Amino acid sequence: MSALLEIEGLDLYYGDAQALSEVSLSVDEGRIVAIVGANGAGKSSLIRTIAGIEKPRGGKVRFKGKDITGFESHATCNLGIGQVAEGRQIFPTLSVTENLEMGGLLPRAKSKARQTLEEVFAMFPRLAERRNQLAGTMSGGEQQMLAIGRCLMGQPELIMFDEPSLGLAPTIVQEVFRIIRALNARGMTILLVEQNVAVSLKISSTAYVLENGRIVMSGSGESLLHDDRVRQAYLGL
Amino acid sequence: MNPRARLLLGALLAVLLLLPAFASNYVISVATLILYFAFTGQAWNVMMGFAGQLSLGHSLYVGVGAYVAAAMFVNLGIGPWLGLWVAILVCMALGAAIGFLAFRFGISGVYFALLTIAFAEFTRVGFDHLQWTGGSGGLFLKVAQREQMDLLNFRGPPAMYYYAILALAAGALALCAWLLRSRAGYYWQAIRENEEAAQALGINTFRYKMFAVLISSAMTAVSGVFFAFYYNNLFPEQIFHISRSIEIILGPIIGGIGTLFGPVLGAFVLTVLADGITELLALFGVEVPGVKQVFYGVVLLGVVMFLPNGIWPSLAKKIGVGK
Numbered sequence: 001m002s003a004l005l006e007i008e009g010l011d012l013y014y015g016d017a018q019a020l021s022e023v024s025l026s027v028d029e030g031r032i033v034a035i036v037g038a039n040g041a042g043k044s045s046l047i048r049t050i051a052g053i054e055k056p057r058g059g060k061v062r063f064k065g066k067d068i069t070g071f072e073s074h075a076t077c078n079l080g081i082g083q084v085a086e087g088r089q090i091f092p093t094l095s096v097t098e099n100l101e102m103g104g105l106l107p108r109a110k111s112k113a114r115q116t117l118e119e120v121f122a123m124f125p126r127l128a129e130r131r132n133q134l135a136g137t138m139s140g141g142e143q144q145m146l147a148i149g150r151c152l153m154g155q156p157e158l159i160m161f162d163e164p165s166l167g168l169a170p171t172i173v174q175e176v177f178r179i180i181r182a183l184n185a186r187g188m189t190i191l192l193v194e195q196n197v198a199v200s201l202k203i204s205s206t207a208y209v210l211e212n213g214r215i216v217m218s219g220s221g222e223s224l225l226h227d228d229r230v231r232q233a234y235l236g237l
Numbered sequence: 238m239n240p241r242a243r244l245l246l247g248a249l250l251a252v253l254l255l256l257p258a259f260a261s262n263y264v265i266s267v268a269t270l271i272l273y274f275a276f277t278g279q280a281w282n283v284m285m286g287f288a289g290q291l292s293l294g295h296s297l298y299v300g301v302g303a304y305v306a307a308a309m310f311v312n313l314g315i316g317p318w319l320g321l322w323v324a325i326l327v328c329m330a331l332g333a334a335i336g337f338l339a340f341r342f343g344i345s346g347v348y349f350a351l352l353t354i355a356f357a358e359f360t361r362v363g364f365d366h367l368q369w370t371g372g373s374g375g376l377f378l379k380v381a382q383r384e385q386m387d388l389l390n391f392r393g394p395p396a397m398y399y400y401a402i403l404a405l406a407a408g409a410l411a412l413c414a415w416l417l418r419s420r421a422g423y424y425w426q427a428i429r430e431n432e433e434a435a436q437a438l439g440i441n442t443f444r445y446k447m448f449a450v451l452i453s454s455a456m457t458a459v460s461g462v463f464f465a466f467y468y469n470n471l472f473p474e475q476i477f478h479i480s481r482s483i484e485i486i487l488g489p490i491i492g493g494i495g496t497l498f499g500p501v502l503g504a505f506v507l508t509v510l511a512d513g514i515t516e517l518l519a520l521f522g523v524e525v526p527g528v529k530q531v532f533y534g535v536v537l538l539g540v541v542m543f544l545p546n547g548i549w550p551s552l553a554k555k556i557g558v559g560k
Binding site for chain 2: 102103
């Protein structure tokens with residue numbers, strides 16, 4: 001198994017404040033890799049740097065062996081790095097279908113957009129039922145499914161989820177994690193960033209613990225779940 | 238566009254084309270003003286209505302476009318057909334400078350609007366002191382011979398100016414209709430709705446915001462050139478003034494931001510009613526300075542309170558035509 005995404009010694013600053021410090025990790029193809037940590041640990045910053053929205057001061061990002069450090073976000077997207085951003089970020093005044101179509105405009109995905117749209121509707125019957133409804137009028141869970149569907153429209157090879165459980169009811173959270181596992185079962189590689197540590201560790205093959213912009217622990221999801229420090233700090237046990 | 242909309246648009250165009258045949262010079266001058274604001278409002282709408290970038294300094298492009306073409310004509314004897322292209326290029330360069338500064342360094346929303354005001358303001362001060370264009374004393378073109386038509390120098394009777402601005406307004410409408418259905422139109426919609434999401438989807442937000450600014454500034458430059466050759470006098474204190482920028486954006490706001498026909502309708506409503514009120518008051522022998530501004534304020538207030546999306550969306554629904 002080869003690494004789809006490799007990160008080496010990544011440093012990110014906002015002005016003088018250091019958000020990431022020598023972060024290194026790798027995401028193998030076909031796996032779910034989780035990055036867990038508290039609020040402000042740098043999880044979103046890490047995703048945004050991989051996506052090309054933030055520019056790192058040092059370090060390397062490699063995707064499929066290619067150095068993509070400092071690439072703009074439209075370039076990383078078109079290479080196959082998809083992103084389901086924090087807080088869902090749908091287009092509220094556009095219909096469900098229009099939202100999805102917006103995700104399929106990438107050069108890599110454009111020719112297959114019509115077919116992918118049907119696949120997304122098949123995967124999320126709720127979205128198909130509501131295809132003409134304005135996205136802003138849907139529930140939080142439905143919006144999250146729309147955000148995931150829209151990301152799939154871009155034919156990603158890696159999907160980065162930024163806090164997919166944020167602000168959702170517990171049953172919906174379970175549903176979202178079920179979807180993530182289902183996507184993974186179809187061969188999709190997933191990088192999951194979450195505050196919901198217990199579930200993330202349970203479904204991930206590898207996990208990293210991020211604290212104050214540094215990776216302080218890593219291992220299999222299972223082993224971290226039983227690690228005393230993790231249990232104390234993040235699971236309150 | 239549905240058949241009904243097609244029919245109405247055709248009828249409107251026919252009336253406008255035939256207008257000089259039966260209308261008085263006064264009506265033509267009002268119609269010219271309406272079309273001028275429709276065209277300029279359409280240009281502004283590309284930036285704000287389509288791409289969501291608020292400019293409160295569009296008088297910059299009107300003024301620079303007007304001054305470049307007029308100064309070339311008056312001082313160098315170069316006709317407006319060449320001056321027009323120079324004006325467009327200069328305005329696009331200015332737009333590119335503002336856009337680059339703002340979008341590269343993440344200035345958006347209100348701060349972007351402030352930047353556009355700042356550019357218009359310091360350009361106004363600059364032109365106040367630029368002796369080549371007459372400084373604060375103004376720049377004057379020789380008033381056109383009304384009987385003679387001199388297309389090469391864009392001098393002629395009112396009907397010539399009317400047809401020119403009609404062609405521009407119609408052309409802008411067609412251009413915007415095409416743009417909205419293009420890839421850029423979709424991307425602008427995404428950027429306007431949620432820029433963060435647009436970026437996460439892989440849209441090159443910098444490029445498409447710049448594209449909107451460049452198109453808008455080029456179009457507004459053209460309206461500046463028209464302004465110079467129609468009014469024949471330019472003063473920095475007037476043409477670059479912020480009230481001019483506000484005047485430009487009132488039409489699209491009242492008509493409907495982001496709609497194709499909103500700028501046209503807004504220009505019509507504002508110009509006709511403002512002129513009507515002035516005329517009506519004059520009829521009763523009352524002359525109140527600033528009545529136009531009060532009127533603008535009242536109309537704006539009414540639209541914001543009762544039709545927050547502008548007049549056009551609800552009117553379009555009533556007469557059964559699409560957006």
